[in-house]
Amino acid sequence: MSSVRVQGLTKRFGNHAAVFEVSFDVPTGGTIALLGPSGCGKTTILRCLAGLETPDFGVIDIDGEPVFDHAKGIDLAPERRGLGIVFQSYAVWPHMTVAENVAFPLKVRGMGAAERKDRAARMLELVGLKGFEDRSATLVSGGQQQRIALARALVHEPRLVLFDEALSNLDTRLRQQMRMELRMLQERLGFTAVYVTHDQAEAFGLADTVILMNNGAIEITGPSREVFLHPRSAFAARFFGMNVLEGRLLESQSDPRYLEAELSPRLIVRGVAAPEQDLQPNGRVLACIRKDAVHVFRPERPEDATGTIVAASFLGAEEEYLVEVAGVRIQTIGAAVGLQKGDAVCVTMAADEWVFVR
Ligand SMILES: Nc1ncnc2c1ncn2[C@@H]1O[C@H](COP(=O)(O)OP(=O)(O)OP(=O)(O)O)[C@@H](O)[C@H]1O
Ligand SMILES: [Mg+2]
Numbered sequence: 001m002s003s004v005r006v007q008g009l010t011k012r013f014g015n016h017a018a019v020f021e022v023s024f025d026v027p028t029g030g031t032i033a034l035l036g037p038s039g040c041g042k043t044t045i046l047r048c049l050a051g052l053e054t055p056d057f058g059v060i061d062i063d064g065e066p067v068f069d070h071a072k073g074i075d076l077a078p079e080r081r082g083l084g085i086v087f088q089s090y091a092v093w094p095h096m097t098v099a100e101n102v103a104f105p106l107k108v109r110g111m112g113a114a115e116r117k118d119r120a121a122r123m124l125e126l127v128g129l130k131g132f133e134d135r136s137a138t139l140v141s142g143g144q145q146q147r148i149a150l151a152r153a154l155v156h157e158p159r160l161v162l163f164d165e166a167l168s169n170l171d172t173r174l175r176q177q178m179r180m181e182l183r184m185l186q187e188r189l190g191f192t193a194v195y196v197t198h199d200q201a202e203a204f205g206l207a208d209t210v211i212l213m214n215n216g217a218i219e220i221t222g223p224s225r226e227v228f229l230h231p232r233s234a235f236a237a238r239f240f241g242m243n244v245l246e247g248r249l250l251e252s253q254s255d256p257r258y259l260e261a262e263l264s265p266r267l268i269v270r271g272v273a274a275p276e277q278d279l280q281p282n283g284r285v286l287a288c289i290r291k292d293a294v295h296v297f298r299p300e301r302p303e304d305a306t307g308t309i310v311a312a313s314f315l316g317a318e319e320e321y322l323v324e325v326a327g328v329r330i331q332t333i334g335a336a337v338g339l340q341k342g343d344a345v346c347v348t349m350a351a352d353e354w355v356f357v358r
Helices: 042-050 098-108 113-126 142-154 172-189 200-206 224-229 234-239
Strands: 002-013 016-027 031-035 057-062 065-069 083-086 160-164 192-197 209-214 217-223 243-251 259-264 267-273 284-289 294-297 307-314 318-325 328-335 344-349 355-357
Touching: 002 042, 002 192, 016 031, 016 042, 016 057, 016 192, 016 217, 031 042, 031 200, 042 057, 042 083, 042 160, 042 192, 083 142, 098 113, 098 142, 113 142, 142 172, 172 200, 192 200, 200 224, 209 224, 209 234, 217 224, 217 234, 234 243, 234 284, 234 355, 243 328, 259 284, 267 284, 294 318, 294 328, 318 344, 328 344
Parallel strands: 031 192, 031 209, 083 160, 160 192, 267 355
Antiparallel strands: 002 016, 002 057, 057 065, 209 217, 243 259, 243 284, 259 267, 284 355, 294 344, 307 318, 307 344, 318 328
């Protein structure tokens, strides 16, 4: 059974459709990420699910029960939808202790003091904050406040938890750690999760299924790995940080499994068409390749060089290069090997890494 079913969801602000005819399902205990650039409608969808925003059209079912149905005039209040929400701003209540913050949703639901205390303590242990119960909620670090918000969202054992950029305010190391912990917590408690994020690593790290949004509509959706490795549009390829290069499509001379694209008079690359592309021989094509699928290295003999480093940027464990090959500029990322601007290099790009889209 689906925990969440969204059908034909549309939400306008004035003349602007922030969300347009969006439909998706999340199975019970499943995890989904709404991913996309700023302003594409992610938060609006989440707020519609929570009942904080009234959609203009569509149906939202939670555990088989309609919580919103435009045609039938159903619109359940947020507190009757039985879900937990974690926002980017931790929104812990400063006048309460850590334990009071976490226990608050139980108090609202009329649970007795002893049981509240007990449950809050168990939840705090689960998020690694055992021993912090009596501390003022503002006297803890940002990462700890985020855990308090998490514990508070989960304490009443909601069937569905919504996260809006919940880890964005944390530093890199803490964000990675929380991502792992959240994933384990979700598997352990089994709640259904909808994550909203503009960060692809977060989307892939947290969710089994990714929905990439583009200007209020769904661009592509599928299993995380699939969506990342096989982008089906130039928008998706660019969003995931791939090279997207203009070229002309050719029939492969040597191998019928591949197509070829001419990126410049001296650079022809071999690849495969993304699914559902109407590509015409001799027509314009966009050739996409991941930065980490382009390899640059020093040639053994200078005359073997096929490219030149145009720009180099050191990122720590990795290095990014802009390399020019036969008049075409391509970005690469890989283990830091200390190449410099102006270095002559060999460039290799595997045929099955090129994906052609319209
Ligand atoms: N209350 C509102 N009134 C008017 N316009 C709004 C309102 N809320 C959102 N919008 C608009 O709707 C669009 C989608 O906004 P939304 O907050 O859903 O984007 P988002 O994908 O969450 O972006 P971000 O990654 O920046 O948080 C934007 O163009 C935004 O300006
Ligand atoms: Mg948002």
